[in-house]
Amino acid sequence: MKKKLERYTWLCILLISIGVTAQETKPLIQSxxxxxxxxxxxxxxxxxxxxxxxxxxxxxxxxxxxxxxxxxxxxxxxxxxxxxxxxxxxxxxxxxxxxxxxxxxxxNALSEVVVTALGISKEKKSLGYTTQAVKGKELATTKETNFLNALSGKVAGVRITNSQGDMGSSRIIIRGETSIAGNNQPLFVVDGVPVDNSQLNFGGATRDFRNAIADLNPQDIETLTVLKGPNAAALYGSRAAHGVVLITTKSGKGQKGGYGVTFNTGITVSQVATLPSFQNSFGQGSNGKFSYVDGKGGGVNDGVDESWGPRLDGRLIPQFYSKGEAVPFVAHPNNVKDFFNTGLTYDNSVSIAKANEKSDFRLGVNNQKQLGTVPNTEINKTNFSVNTNYQISENVKVGVNANYIVTDAPQLPGGPTGGRAAGVMLQFLWFGRQVDINELNKDWTQNWNNSYYSNPYWNAYYNTTSQQRNRLIGDIHLDAKLAEGLNFRFRTGVDYYNDRRKYTIKYGTNGTPFGSYAEDAYTVNEQNTEGIFQYTKQLNDDFTVDALAGFNIRNHSDANNYQKAPRLAVPDLYTLTNSRDP
CATH class of the missing domain: 2.60.40.1120 (Carboxypeptidase-like, regulatory domain)
Known part of the structure; x- marks a missing residue:
């Protein structure tokens, strides 16, 4: 059991920065x-x-x-x-x-008003630092399963990378790496509430799980503002050393005179774009020889999985599917490509909004079902959102924001495979070029001529990595005008989620003959309560007084209950874990 508890309190921050730039003179070179x-x-x-x-x-x-x-x-x-x-x-x-x-x-850009730290709106021309905003419509158009991928190329100085396609994590870096500690990602703030963006990969899992900010639905985002430098993010403290991404969700403010209903639907088709280049001149074996013995290697090739065997010239050699009969020893150039499916993502959302002089609200539901390019991979996500505000009096307004997300992934790619392979592509790096992937697909349980790896379809359907996550992001806020130019804002918010992950290797898997089973159970809870006094007064055409004072109380805790049963000697671990029977 691992627990951490932190509390931070701040009252007021004043920062002054002076920059001096020197430029080296270089000789004239005409080209x-x-x-x-x-x-x-x-x-x-x-x-x-x-x-x-x-x-x-x-x-x-x-x-x-x-x-x-x-x-x-x-x-x-x-x-x-x-x-x-x-x-x-x-x-x-x-x-x-x-x-x-x-x-x-x-x-027209000089008078542009932007949202800065702590949700404070200022004219862009008055800022001494760089910010850049992206409209939610630009993020929702591309139908990305992780909305961070939609930011790629839209914000200057921001780099987005991902390692396992649209079912893996995406990493965002603002203005390059700034820390040798490895965590260079910015702080995310949703409607004034700091939210977690961890992967929580503490159990030694081989899977690249999605980062937590991917839970958000891009259809619910109104604007996204990037605070790029330490001056812009200073009010959030050391957590914002690598910048801040401010996210404002949609409300019903623009819907006057009746109910407004918005419906969006989309289907995205994805395919594997790039694969390694493979040679197709020599097959599996060693010293130019190959022999199939009961699907377990042995014989001449002595369990070798490298391609140092005979030429793939059609000579007759018994192979794993031929029942001892000699069949042509030929290359199958697409035996890796044909393993992958065409991925499909179904995205449907509906929202209803209404506003009048005193109140506004917006309710939204989004459902996303993703079938991956790796066989038997799937992620389902459902978002429920509410945003409502009510004007109690002329000077006092209250409101509530909430976003509840349910994620269910019965099988993720890149999970446990047993033996030497720890991912989808690793099992193909030493794959014999004479292997017909379609023969392997006919019977996932049959043995074949590789003593190191199981049938790739066996790994895809029997050796599973699943994930379930339930998350609540929300806040209650109050805005009050205390006097002319003096305003007070109060907000208390929470980001809470539990994340359950299961890793199963079936009994009989190559490299892990007795199978294995492990679970990760994570809980993350952060609460932030803050009060801010802001005073603004225009002295004349050239001078303005802008003062800010406030407090913030942060409570953060996380727990990890990690359990592992490395060698469960049971007849069929697959049945015990209730995985789908193909």
Whole structure:
């Protein structure tokens, strides 16, 4: 049993930062051009700006320091075309190397209001740091099962990576790696409530489980704002050292004069895009020889699973499916590709909203069913959401937000396979090129000529990794106007979930002949209560007073009950775990 309990309290934070940038002078090289694109007002680097040489196909985007680089073989002068969303496009004539280009914001962008730390709204032009917002519609259009994948390419300086496709985790890094400790991901805040984004992979599992923030339904997101630097995220403390992702969910505020019903449905088709390149000249065996003996290796090849055997030229050799008869020894170039299915994801959601002068509400339900490209893999997720507000009096408003998520995955890819293989693709790295995958699919229980791995279909249907998670994210909040320019906001919120995982290896699996069974049981609970006083007063056209004071009380606990039965010598562990019988 592992438990942790933490409590943090803060009263007021004041930060002042001064930055000085030095630029090294470099000699003029006519075929080479380097430069930096910065904001004309703040002088901060602009990440992801497009820089193109007029009249050519040479184009690049600026990196995390706002820098760009060309090696063109052309001579000066150049005419550069620079553009970035929210900024005026520029044409710059360049006669020297190593330049700095200032971009000015569009006039309509100067008055843009953005949500910053602690849900405070400010004009973008008044900020001394970088933020970038994405509308929820942009996240929902792509129908990603993990909404983080939909952020890829939409926010400058943000990198999204995933290792096991659309059924695995996605990692988000803002402005590069900043810590050697390994955890460089930002803090997520949903409607003012900090939420967990862990994977909780403590039990030695081989499966890359989805990160917890993937529980959210992109259809419920109104806006997503990324706070990119320490200045922007300072009010959230050390947890926000790698940035903050602020998520605001949809409400019923825009639905006037009656009930509004929204229905969305979609089907996504997915296929494995890239596989390793395999040779198809030699089959399984050693020293140019191969012999099948009762499906357990042995004989000439002595249990070898490498492809150092005979040429795949059609010579007659007994094989695992031929019942001792000699059959052509030929390559099956698609024997790995044919193992994978066409994945399907069904996504359906419905919401109802209404608003009047005193109140508004929105109720939503989303159901997502995903059938993976690996046979017998499946994830089901259902989200229930509610967002409601009520104006008690002219100066006092109260509200409730809640999101309840149920995730049920009877089988995930990349689970326990027994033997040397610990994932889907690893079992194919030494796969004999003469093996016909369709013959293996006919009878998943039959032996075959590989003493190290079981039939891949045996692993897919009998050696399972399942997951069940129930989660509640919600808060109760109050907004009060105490005096002219003085407002008070109170919020108490919770992020609670339990996560149960089961790992089963069937009795008789190669490498684990007696089978095994293990469970992980995680519980995560975080509660945040905060009160904020904000005072704003416009002194004149040039000066504004903006003061903030408040407190936050955080209680966090997590528990892990890990149980393992490594060698259960039972006749059929598969039956005991109630897995589906194919």
């Amino acid at each position: 080479k051009l380097e430069g930096t694109v910065v904001d004309a007002v703040t002088k901060e680097p602009i990440i992801g700006a497009s820089v193109t040489i007029q009249g050519t196909t040479h184009g690049v985007i600026t990196d995390t320091d706002g820098k760009f680089y060309f090696q063109t073989g052309q001579k000066f002068p150049y005419v550069l075309l620079i553009s970035y969303l929210g900024y005026k496009k520029q044409e710059v004539v360049v006669n020297k190397n190593d330049i700095t280009i200032d971009l000015s914001e569009e006039q």
